Each structure stands twice: as C-alpha cells, then as structure tokens.
Amino acid sequence: MLKTLPLNKRGIPASRIALGCMGLGGGWDREPITLENIKQGHEAVDAALSIGINMFDHADIYTRGKAEKVFGQIFKERPRLREEIILQSKCGIKLMEPGDVSNVFDFSGEHILNSVDGILSRLGTEYIDILLLHRPDPLMDPEEIGAALRQLKAAGKVRHFGVSNMSAAQIKLLQASCDDPFIVNQLDMSLAKIAWLDTVVSVNRAPWKDNTFPEGTLEHCRMENIQVQAWGPLAQGIFSGRPLDDQPENVVNTAAMVKSLAEEKSTTPEAIVLSWLMTHPAAIQPVIGTVNPQRIAACGDADQLELSRKEWYDLYVSSRGVQLP
Template identity: 85%
Template sequence: MLKALPLNKRGIPASRIALGCMGLGGDWDHEPITAENVKQGHEAVDAALSIGINMFDHADIYTRGKAEKVFGQIFKDRPRLREEIIIQSKCGIKLMEPGDSTNTFDFSGQHILNSVDGILSRLGTEYIDILLLHRPDPLMDPEEVASALHQLKAAGKVRHFGVSNMSAAQIKLLQTYCDEPFIVNQLHMSLAKISWVDAGISVNREPWKDIIFPEGTLEHCRMENIQLQAWGPLAQGLFSGRSLEDQPENIVQTAAMVQQLADEKGTTPEAIVLAWLMTHPAAIQPVIGTVNPKRITACADADKLELSRKEWYDLYVSSRGSKLP
C-alpha cells in the first residue's frame, strides 16, 4: 500500500500524481495563445481530472508564460474549477532574450515579487497554492528571499512554499532564514534518471565520487516531511513507446521489461514506470509532463499497482546497466 503524501499529512488534499503544464501554450515564442492552445488545455485538464489528478504544476517561464495564460482562459471558461484544484508554479529563471548569451537565475526579492504578480495575472487568480523557487541562484541572499516570501504570504498571494532542484544543504540554508516551511522539493527522477538511488547505495564505494546527486537530500526531505516531486518521471517516453533507435542496450532491455510487466499486470507501460517511482517509501509524487490525453489516462493505474521488491530491483538494475555489489 502506498504511503500518504507529505502534502496530505500537511492537510493539502493533493492527488498522488500531478500534471505538469509545460507542454501547454504552443511554441516558446512571444506569439499570443490561440483557440487551439486553449482547446488542448481543456482536453488535458479533462483527462487529468478523469483519473483523479487535482494538482497542476506550472512555471512562469513555461512557453514564456503562455502555459499559464492558457490556464487563465480555462478558469474563465470554468470558474468553479479554481477552487477544486491545486495550482503550483515556479519562479527564478530568466529566459534568454535577443542579445543575451544565456539564461540566468534570479532569487532577488524584487524578481520573486514581480514574478508572482505576473503568475497571478496570467492565471487570473488571486492566489496560488504553492510557489517553488525554480533553480538555485548562486547569488541568492537568503534573508532577501525570506523577506519576499513573507510579503507574499502576508498579502495572501501564496499559501505555501517549496523549492526545485535543490540539495538538502541549500534547503537548510533557506529554512534558517524563512519562517514559512519549505514543503516541496521537485527533482529530476525517473527509471532513466536514477542517480538519486545510486547516491544511496554507493556511499563508501569508489563509484560514489562520480555521482553528482547530493548525498542526504532524499533523507532530509523525508525527515522534514518535505514532498519529493519527480519531474520527467515518464523519462520522455523511453519505456512507453518512444523509438529506441540508437539507445544503449540497458535502456532497450529495460523497456522490454517494462512492457512485460505491463502485460502481466494488465496495465500500461506508463503505469509501470510511475509505479516504480511510487513504490519507493519516500512517497514520491510524479509530475507527468505530457499533455496528450491518451498518455495522461494511460497513467491511471499507477497508484493502484504494487511492485514486488524483486520487480523494483530488476527494473533498477536493468536501467543501471550494471549489477549491484
């Protein structure tokens, strides 16, 4: 039986799976959203709701703000929807514009405040349920961040806060200065992105030095009741129908194993891939990135499946491409 989500333990009635909305809004340009973009959004929302998903994950940069604009139109078309779902968004990345040489990260207080005002305007709502700080900013002043988050909470614009792509040490630094608890950490985790598992089994072994996943991050989140969310949990379809041409043998073999398990359990490869994450006792919440209704509904069985310890390890070792010590 799956463990309750840390979010649920905090009284937030989030679904076991969330829908990531990065695919909404069309291209990453400055063109206005279209009726077709909005139609696609409605279809994705309907598919998500049909399998019990009530949490939707955004970021201010997704399709340069157009993903949130699509959702804003959905709220206009369905005004009761806002109070029936949980909205999470992120800020802190500044996308490259003409004349820039790179994207940059910005956790300055003013940028955070301005970003949230933009998010609320595009969504057409007075508040968001959770705001995540998107990627670590090397120039971050935690006291400045704390002041901005305090202002957002006091104004009723954000109910809860979290982070994305951060280590335990980075979370601890922020939490030292912030009164509000950080309740989410969204990380890249999937059956293809397994460094979060490798980090734990490789302590005091030679391979550990080559693993960049920060040691202790999962453990810290579990101890502090911080919701671990997995972005990219479907591994861009590697194990559920995407072409495997030019993929390494371990990926090909793992895809075959996933399909075999799906056939044996009478479900879909997508459900098996998500169930592998959700079997972990950390109560990981996958944030699926597809907005294709068929692929969304293909995930329906994920929270009903139980993988045995052997099945879990067989998938892990196959993806890893090497036996455990």
C-alpha cells in the same frame, strides 16, 4: 502499499500524481495563444481529472508564460475549477533574450515579487497554493528571500512555499531565514534518472560514475516531511513506446522489462514506470509532463499497482546497466 504524501499529512489534499503544464501554450515564442491552445488545455485538464489528478504544476517561464495564460482562460470558462484544484507555479529563471549569452537565475526579492504578480495575472487568480523557487541562484541572499516570501504570504498571494532542484544544504540555508517551511522539493527523477538511488547504494564505495545527486537530500526531505516531486518521471517515453534505435542496451532491455510487466499486470507501460517511482517509501509524487489526453489516461493505474521488491530491483538494476555490489 503506497505511503501517504507529505502534502496530505500537511492537510493539502493533493492527488498522488500531478500534471505538469509545460506543454501548454504552443511554442516557446512570443506568438499569442490560440483557440487550439486553449482547446488542448481543456482536453489535458479533463484527462487529468478523469484519473483523479487535482494538482497542476506550472512555471512562469513555461512557453514564456503562455502555459499560464492558457490556464487563465480555462478558469474564465470554468470558474468553479479554481477551487477544485491545487495550483503550483515556479519562479527564479530569466529566459535568455536576443543579445544575452545565457539564461540567468534570479532569487532577488524584487524578481520574486514581480514574478508572482505576473503569475497571478496570467492565471487570473488571486493566489497560488504553492510557489517553488525554480533553480538554485548562486547569488541568493536567504534574508532577502525570506522577506519576499513573508510579504507574499501576508498579502495572501501564496499559501505555501517549496523549491526545485535543490540539495539538502541549500534548503537548510534558505529555511534558516524563512518563516514558513519549504514543503516541496521537485527533482529530476525517473527510471532513467537514477542518481538519487545510486547515491544510496554507493556509500563507502568508489563514487558511481557521473553521479551528481547531492547525498543526503532525499533523507532530509523525508525527515522534514518535504514532498519529493519527480519531474520527467515518464523519462520522455523511452520505456513506454518511443523508438529506441539510438538507445543503449540497458534502456532497450529495461523497456522490454516494462512492457512485459505491463502485459502481466494488464496495465500500461506508463503506469509501470510511475509505479516504480511511487513504490519508494519517500512517497514520491510524479509530475507527468505530457498534455496528450491518451497518454495522461495511460497513467491512471499507477497508484493502484503494487510492484514486488524483486520487480522493483529488477527494473532498477536493468536501468543501471551494472549489477549491484
């Protein structure tokens, strides 16, 4: 049986799955949004609503702000929609411009405040439900961040705050200077990205190869009622129909196992892949990144499925490619 979402425990009526909106708005260029982009947005929203999704995840950088502009146009055409959904966005990344050597992470108070004003303008709304700090900034000053978040809350621009891609230690550092609790941590988690599990089973053993997932992060989120959100939960389709010609044996075998389970349970491979994440007692909320209506619809059974412990472990070990100790 699925656990209650931490967001729900806080009185936020979020759906068990969220829709990630990075695919809206066309390319990552400076071309204006088109009528076709807006039509695509409507179709993605309708597909999400049809399977019970009421939470939508943005970031100020997604298609260089065009994803939010598409949503802003949708709100203009469907004004009642805003109060029917939960809207989340992120800030803290400055995309590389011509002449730059890299993207830059910026959690300065000025950048956070300016970013939120831009988000609200593009979305055409007076507030967002949740603002996430997108990626850890090595130069972040917790007190400066805390002051910026207090200002946003007082102005009614943001109702709740969270983080993305952060460890337990980083969350604790920021929380010490922030009045409001961080209620979300969005992490790269899927049946293909399993370092968050290998960290658990590798305690008191030689470190699992290439495991960079910070130990204790999932545990901290569970203890503090922080919603763990999984970005990339469909693993770019490698277990649900993408060609596997260039994939290693463990991926091919796992895709076959997913397909077999889907047939056995009369559902889709997408639903199996998401259900595997959602079976975990941390009450993980997948943020699906597709805006294809058919693929969104294929996720609809995920919160109705129940995987047995054996099925869950069989998928994990198959993806891992190495038996457990």
